[in-house]
Amino acid sequence: MNKLCMYIAAYVIAGNVMPASADNPVVQTCYTTDPAPMVYGDRLYVYTGHDEDKADFFWMQEWRVYSTDDMVNWTDHGSPLAIEDFSWGDDRAWAPQCVERNGRFYLYVPIHSKLSGTMAIGVAVGDSPVGPFKDAIGKPLADGSWDYIDPTVFIDDDGQAYLYWGNPEIYYVKLNDDMISYSGEIMKVEQTVEGFGAPGPKLRKEGEKYKDNYTEGPWFYKRNGKYYLLYAAGGVPEHIAYSMSDSPEGPWEYMGEIMPLTDTGSFTNHCGVVDYKGKSYFFYHTGKLPGGGGFARSVAVEQFEYNPDGTFPVIMPTGKGVPAVDALNPYGRIEAETMAWSQGVSTEPNAFTGVYVSDVHDGDYIRLANVNFMSGGPKTFGASVASALRGGTIEVRIDSLDGPLVATLEVPGTGGWENWKYLETPAVAEVPGLHDVYFLFKGRKGPKLFNIDYWHFK
Numbered sequence: 134m135n136k137l138c139m140y141i142a143a144y145v146i147a148g149n150v151m152p153a154s155a156d157n158p159v160v161q162t163c164y165t166t167d168p169a170p171m172v173y174g175d176r177l178y179v180y181t182g183h184d185e186d187k188a189d190f191f192w193m194q195e196w197r198v199y200s201t202d203d204m205v206n207w208t209d210h211g212s213p214l215a216i217e218d219f220s221w222g223d224d225r226a227w228a229p230q231c232v233e234r235n236g237r238f239y240l241y242v243p244i245h246s247k248l249s250g251t252m253a254i255g256v257a258v259g260d261s262p263v264g265p266f267k268d269a270i271g272k273p274l275a276d277g278s279w280d281y282i283d284p285t286v287f288i289d290d291d292g293q294a295y296l297y298w299g300n301p302e303i304y305y306v307k308l309n310d311d312m313i314s315y316s317g318e319i320m321k322v323e324q325t326v327e328g329f330g331a332p333g334p335k336l337r338k339e340g341e342k343y344k345d346n347y348t349e350g351p352w353f354y355k356r357n358g359k360y361y362l363l364y365a366a367g368g369v370p371e372h373i374a375y376s377m378s379d380s381p382e383g384p385w386e387y388m389g390e391i392m393p394l395t396d397t398g399s400f401t402n403h404c405g406v407v408d409y410k411g412k413s414y415f416f417y418h419t420g421k422l423p424g425g426g427g428f429a430r431s432v433a434v435e436q437f438e439y440n441p442d443g444t445f446p447v448i449m450p451t452g453k454g455v456p457a458v459d460a461l462n463p464y465g466r467i468e469a470e471t472m473a474w475s476q477g478v479s480t481e482p483n484a485f486t487g488v489y490v491s492d493v494h495d496g497d498y499i500r501l502a503n504v505n506f507m508s509g510g511p512k513t514f515g516a517s518v519a520s521a522l523r524g525g526t527i528e529v530r531i532d533s534l535d536g537p538l539v540a541t542l543e544v545p546g547t548g549g550w551e552n553w554k555y556l557e558t559p560a561v562a563e564v565p566g567l568h569d570v571y572f573l574f575k576g577r578k579g580p581k582l583f584n585i586d587y588w589h590f591k
C-alpha cells in the first residue's frame with residue numbers, strides 16, 4: 134500500500150467520510166462552454182469557450198484553458214488565445230479543440246471570418262498546452278460557409294490526423310503531418326437514417342419523425358479499434374448522441390443518445406470525452422451557474438464506464454461532479470486560482486504573476502477538495518497578496534465554511550492591486566489527513582478586499 138492509500142485507509146477507519154468530490158459546474162469564476170479535454174503528461178487540460186456576462190448571443194471573444202491532476206481541483210490558466218490573435222477574424226470565438234504532435238500543441242477553433250463574412254476554421258500553435266498560441270498560417274484553414282464551426286481533431290495510430298467539423302452538415306479533411314494544412318478536398322459526410330438517425334438537412338421531409346439528427350459539435354476519436362463520432366443532436370434544444378464506425382471515414386452507424394434532453398438551462402450542449410488515470414470522463418455544458426442560461430453556459434463533467442461492447446451508457450447531468458482520483462499536496466506553492474469551488478471571486482491575468490484571484494469581497498470563499506495534510510498537519514499558512522485598499526482577512530477552515538479554524542491571515546493594504554507581498558501566519562490546529570479546505574474572506578462590507586496570487590502551507 135503506498136503512503137497516500139495508507140492515509141486514506143486511516144481516514145476512513147477513523148470514521149471519517151472522504152471529502153472527495155467536486156461539484157458541477159467545474160468553473161465558477163466565469164462562464165465556460167464547449168469543453169475539449171486533452172491529456173498531456175500527468176495532467177488533464179480542458180479548452181473552453183467563454184460566454185460573456187449578460188450576452189444575448191454567442192458573442193464570444195476568447196478561448197480559455199483549465200487543468201487538473203485530481204479531477205476535483207482545477208487551475209485556471211487564463212486565455213491562451215483570443216479573436217485578436219487572428220488578423221482575419223472578428224467575432225465568435227466558438228468551440229475549440231487542442232491536440233499535441235511532436236511536442237507542439239495545435240488548437241483548432243471556429244471564428245467569424247472578415248474575409249468571407251461567414252464562419253471559418255482557424256488553427257493556432259503553441260509550445261505548451263497552456264499556450265500562448267498564435268495563428269499558425271495567418272489565414273483560415275477552411276473558410277466560406279456558415280456551416281464551418283466546431284472542429285474536432287484526432288491523430289490515428291498510423292499517424293494520419295483527421296479534422297471533422299460542421300453544423301448542420303458534417304465535413305472532414307485529412308490533415309498533413311504539419312497539422313496546419315490538409316490534402317485533398319474537403320469531404321462532406323453523407324448523413325443517413327442508419328448513420329445519424331436522419332438524412333442530411335436538405336433531404337429531410339417536413340413533418341416526418343426521424344430517430345434523431347446530427348446538429349453540431351462533433352467529437353471524434355478512436356477506442357479499441359472503433360471510431361466514435363459524438364455530437365449535439367435533435368436541433369435545439371440539443372441532446373448528445375453518437376455514431377460508430379470501423380473506419381475513420383465511415384460509414385457511420387447511429388448508436389443512440391448518450392445525454393438525453395433534460396432541463397439544464399442551456400438549449401445547446403457540446404461534449405468532449407477522455408480517459409484519465411484509468412477512468413472515463415464525459416464533459417458537457419449547462420446553464421447551471423447562477424445567472425446562467427443559453428448564452429451563459431458552464432462546463433460540467435461526469436464519470437462513466439463504457440459498456441463491455443464499447444457502447445455508451447446513458448449519462449445524466451448531475452450537480453455532484455466526479456470523485457477525486459488523487460489528493461492535493463498543499464505543501465508547496467499552489468496557485469490561488471486552483472479551486473474545487475468558489476463563490477464570489479474572479480480571476481485576472483497579469484504578465485508578471487500569471488493568473489491570480491481577484492474580486493475578493495467579504496463573505497466570498499474558495500474551496501479545495503481532498504487536500505492531504507499527511508500525518509502532522511501544517512505549521513504555517515502563507516499567501517502572496519495585494520491590496521490597494523485596506524485589505525482584510527483570510528480564514529482557513531477545514532471540511533466546511535464553519536469547520537475548525539486552521540489559520541487566520543491578516544492582509545494589510547500593500548499599496549496596489551498588483552503590489553504583491555508574501556505573508557505568513559502560524560497554524561492554530563493540527564489537521565492531519567484528508568480534508569476539504571476553505572479560504573473564507575472577511576473584511577469591510579462592499580469594497581474589494583485584496584487579490585491573491587498563490588498560497589503555501591508549511
Ligand code: FUB
Nearest residue numbers: 166191227228350401403
Ligand atoms: O459556443 C458557440 C456554439 O454553441 C458552439 O460552436 C456550438 O457547438 C454550441 O455549443
